[in-house]
Amino acid sequence: MTSDNRVLIAGAGPVGLAAAAALLRRNVRVTVFEASASLSEESRASTFHPSTLDFLDELGFAGDLIAQGLKAPGLQYRSRRDGVLARFDFGLIHDITHHPYRLQAEQFKLTRIIHTKLSGDPNYQIEFGRRLRGVTQDANGVTVQVQSTDGAVEECRGSWLIGADGARSEVRSALAMQFEGFT
Secondary structure, three states, rough: OEEEEOOEEOOHHHHHHHHHHHHHHHOOOOOEEOOOOOOOOOOOOOEEEHHHHHHHHHOOOOHEEEEEEEEEEEEEEEEOOOEEEEEEHHHHHHHOOOOOOOEOOOOHHHHHHHHHHHHOOEEEEEEOOEEEEEEEEEEEEEEEEEEEOOOOOOEEEEEEEEEOOOOOHHHHOOOOOOOOEEE
C-alpha cells in the first residue's frame, strides 16, 4: 500500500483537474486516478460562465481556453411559439467579472490545458487506467482500493479524497451516497 499525506482525486475531468491545480498552488501533493486510458475527448459540456472563467483565470488556465473558444456576449430564452422570452446582456456585469460573457468551448479542451500545465509539477501525479473500487476513512485519512485495467487491485492512502468521477461516481457508491439529480 502506498501511503502519504497527499490528496487523492477520483476523476480527471475538469472538476478533478481544477481541484488538483488549486491544491498544487498551495503546495499540496495530489494523485489523480482516472479510469480511462487517457483524458476524455468527448464533447460533453461546452459552456463556461463568467464566474468559472474568473476562477480559471486565477489558476492560469482561462487565457488558453478563451483562445480556443467562442465568446457569447449574451443569452436568450426562447419558446417555439413566442420566440424570445428574455435576454441577458453579460456586459451588464462587467464591473463584477473579468469575463462578461459565456465561453463556448468543449470541456476536453480545458482538461488538456490543465493537464499539460500541471505535468511538470513534481507534486502532481496522474494515473490513467486506474478505477476507484472502494473507500475507507479513519481519523487520519482515507484508504482507497484502486483497480488497474489488468484487474490488479492496490490500496493507496491519502489525507483526503475528492470524488470528481461523474454522475456514476465510484466514490459516491463506495460511501453509499445517492445522486439526487440527473445528467
